[in-house]
Amino acid sequence: MKKSPHRPTRAVIDLSAITYNLEQVAYHLPQEVEKWAVVKxxxxxxxxxxxxxxxxxxVDGFCISNIDEALELRNAGITQDMLVLGVSDVQVVDLALRENIVLTVASLEWLERLKQTGQELTGLRVHIKVDSGMGRIGFRNASDINQSIASLTEAGSLVEGIxxxxxxADERDESYFYQQxxxxxxxxxxVEDCPLLIHASNSATSLWHQETIFNAVRLGVVLYGLNPSGEVLSLPYELRPALQLETEIVHVxxxxxxxxxxxxATYEAMEEEWIxxxxxxxxxxxxxxxxxxAVLVxxxxxxxxxRVSMDQITIALKKPYPLGTKVVLIGSSHGKEVSATDVAVYRGTINYEVVCLLSDRIPRLYP
Structure with missing residues (x-):
C-alpha cells in the first residue's frame, strides 16, 4: 500500500521509549541471558x-516471521544474528546461507523435503522448534529431534538453538503454563546433543515468570510499551508506550x-451538533x-x-475547532490518554492486533 505522507494522519514512534523498555526488562534478567528483539x-x-x-x-539478535523480513533488515545494513521463527520454504535455504540467516526446523517432514532439493547445507544455521503445547509448529518428541539433529550435523549444518x-504466560491461571x-x-x-542456546521466554514469560528463563529471551510486544496481558495482569514495572497515532481535523x-x-445512516443527531x-x-x-x-481533541x-469509512471517520465535537486541529487516536493529549489496550478492549481483541493492523499507508515518523 502506498504511503500517504501528504495526509496529516501519522504514527509518531518514540524510539527512546523502545530502548528504555528493553533496559527495564534487561535490568530484571540475569546478566548472562541473551536478549533477542522480535521485530516481525x-x-x-x-x-x-x-x-x-x-x-x-x-540486543544479541532479532527474531522475524519469515526470510523476507530478515532480508529487509540485511538490506538496511543490519548484520546481527536473525532467527526466522516460522517455517520457511525449503527453496530459500541457499538464500539463508548467503545472508547468514538462522532458520527454524520444525519437523522431520520439512527436513526430508529439504534433502530432496539437493541443496548444500554446510554452514546452515538452525534452531529446533519444540511444540510443548502451543499446537502450531514444532517437534513433539525427543526421538524426532535427535534424528533431526543427527541428520543436520552430518550434513554440516550448525544446530545452535532449541x-x-x-x-x-499472560494469564492468571498458571496451570497450563507450567504443564508446557x-x-x-x-x-x-x-535430547542427546542439546544445542547450547535454549529459549522459551516471550514478553509475558520475561515479565511474570522470570524464574523459568533459560539462557535467552525473545522480547516482542513488551519492547513497544504494551502489556502482553492487556488488562488481565499488572505490569511489574514501568513501560512506556512508543506509538502515538494522530491526525487532524480536515472539515467541520x-x-x-x-x-x-x-x-x-446509523447515526442521527439528537440536536444541533458540530461534526x-x-x-x-x-x-x-x-x-x-x-x-x-472516542478520540482526543x-x-x-x-x-x-x-460508520467508519475506508478513508474517513466523523466525530462529534463539543464546540467548533479550526481546521488543522490535532486529534489523537492512540496516545496522549492534554493529560488524557487513549491506549492501544483501550482500543483493543473496545474491539474485543488484543493490543498486538491494534498496532499490527495500522497499514503502510500511515507514515511512521521518528522525531
Missing part, C-alpha cells in the same frame, strides 16, 4: 528497520437535529467496528459518530 510484522507496526537500528547496541513458545514448561524440560532431558460543519451521518471529519479509516487499520469509540473525548 514491521516491528509490530512500529517500523522494523528503525526499531532494529535503535536496539542494535542492546526453543518453544508458551500459550498462556514441564513438557519442554522433559523433552530437553532426552454544524448539522441540524435529525441529520444523519455516514454509510447506512468534524478526520482522514483515517479502515484502509488504515482503524477498523469499521470503532464507531462509538485537545484533551476532550469526542465520540466517533456514523
Amino acid at each position: 510484522a514491521n516491528a509490530y507496526g512500529h517500523g522494523a528497520v528503525q526499531v532494529a537500528r535503535a536496539l542494535l547496541p542492546q 526453543f518453544t513458545h508458551f500459550a498462556t 514448561l514441564n513438557t519442554f524440560k522433559e523433552i530437553l532431558a532426552e 460543519k454544524a448539522v441540524p437535529k435529525g441529520a444523519c451521518i455516514g454509510y447506512g 468534524a471529519t478526520l482522514p483515517i479509516g479502515y484502509a488504515d487499520g482503524w477498523t469499521r467496528d470503532m464507531q462509538g469509540f 485537545e484533551g476532550e473525548r469526542c465520540p466517533i459518530v456514523g
Whole structure:
C-alpha cells in the first residue's frame, strides 16, 4: 500500500521509549541471558528497520516471521544474528546461507523435503522448534529431534538453538503454563546433543515468570510499551508506550437535529451538533467496528459518530475547532490518554492486533 505522507494522519514512534523498555526488562534478567528483539510484522507496526537500528547496541539478535523480513533488515545494513521463527520454504535455504540467516526446523517432514532439493547445507544455521503445547509448529518428541539433529550435523549444518513458545504466560491461571514448561524440560532431558542456546521466554514469560528463563529471551510486544496481558495482569514495572497515532481535523460543519451521518445512516443527531471529519479509516487499520469509540481533541473525548469509512471517520465535537486541529487516536493529549489496550478492549481483541493492523499507508515518523 502506498504511503500517504501528504495526509496529516501519522504514527509518531518514540524510539527512546523502545530502548528504555528493553533496559527495564534487561535490568530484571540475569546478566548472562541473551536478549533477542522480535521485530516481525514491521516491528509490530512500529517500523522494523528503525526499531532494529535503535536496539542494535542492546540486543544479541532479532527474531522475524519469515526470510523476507530478515532480508529487509540485511538490506538496511543490519548484520546481527536473525532467527526466522516460522517455517520457511525449503527453496530459500541457499538464500539463508548467503545472508547468514538462522532458520527454524520444525519437523522431520520439512527436513526430508529439504534433502530432496539437493541443496548444500554446510554452514546452515538452525534452531529446533519444540511444540510443548502451543499446537502450531514444532517437534513433539525427543526421538524426532535427535534424528533431526543427527541428520543436520552430518550434513554440516550448525544446530545452535532449541526453543518453544508458551500459550498462556499472560494469564492468571498458571496451570497450563507450567504443564508446557514441564513438557519442554522433559523433552530437553532426552535430547542427546542439546544445542547450547535454549529459549522459551516471550514478553509475558520475561515479565511474570522470570524464574523459568533459560539462557535467552525473545522480547516482542513488551519492547513497544504494551502489556502482553492487556488488562488481565499488572505490569511489574514501568513501560512506556512508543506509538502515538494522530491526525487532524480536515472539515467541520454544524448539522441540524435529525441529520444523519455516514454509510447506512446509523447515526442521527439528537440536536444541533458540530461534526468534524478526520482522514483515517479502515484502509488504515482503524477498523469499521470503532464507531462509538472516542478520540482526543485537545484533551476532550469526542465520540466517533456514523460508520467508519475506508478513508474517513466523523466525530462529534463539543464546540467548533479550526481546521488543522490535532486529534489523537492512540496516545496522549492534554493529560488524557487513549491506549492501544483501550482500543483493543473496545474491539474485543488484543493490543498486538491494534498496532499490527495500522497499514503502510500511515507514515511512521521518528522525531
